[in-house]
Amino acid sequence: MSVKHLTRVNRLKMLYEGKAKSIYATDEAELVIQHFKDDATAFNGEKKGEIANKGAMNNQISARIFFFLNESGIKTHYIATLNENDQLVKKLAIIPVEVVVRNVVAGSLAKRMGKEEGTELDDPVVELYYKDDSLGDPMINRFHVNSFKIADLEHIRVMEVEAQRINNLLWSFFDERGLLLVDFKLEFGLHQGQLLLGDEISPDTCRLWDKETGEKLDKDRFRRDLGKVEESYKEVMDRVMK
Ligand code: ADP
Ligand code: UDP
16 A cells, blocks of 8 residues: 555544553554644653643654654654654554663763763663553663563564664764764564564654753753753754754
């Protein structure tokens, strides 16, 4: 079926309402619509708010990045952008393990390791987190994955390798646009037995700093009440779209 035909699919009932996005069924059983909202949360949902136009901006930013990754040989769920806030994606059984890749010390790593934010790492750090809101997404390793039967270990190994390939691609992609890719989070899932990159890549899920000034241009502006939140997402969008 052609992409043109696919973009005419109908949005049916909501399957899942998340904090930043909702997932809708379509008349194609294997496809879903990922709807991006303006809602923003931080600290495991303790801080709630809205960022004007965030849904539309993240929809565009994430689509551009997934298109780039698809072109670069990464297998992803992304099919097409349908309108301002919706994109058509392959339906995934999400693996409940988030993969975080870090190039520069920031956020929880700064606290955990007692190092100043902004310290560059000689080699990227890859971390796993158990995707469970009620537990606050604890950090885990492959032993937890195995003993608690969270996921197939072979899938986790592939996810770790893919995450590093994606980091190499995205580092250059953002660097060319004057942005430092500090860290980011990825989610993967299974579609007809195939492991695909899912969810989104946006200033909600990445730390992005201006290369020259070090200015934060991501969700930390919301988390830390730094102001100019919408403006920063817009800045990232303008650079990513060029
Ligand atoms: P959360 O669940 O943490 O509140 P979101 O608001 O981003 O996060 O909700 C989007 C949900 O959709 C996430 O739980 C994510 O794992 C899931 N998801 C992402 N891509 C797909 C997909 N292609 N198929 C099914 N679910 C997906
Ligand atoms: N991240 C995310 N969702 C999460 C946890 C982390 O998108 O549930 C992203 C976050 O935006 C950052 C990276 O993963 O780019 C590392 O986050 P960290 O562990 O430092 O947690 P934080 O301090 O942001 O809570």
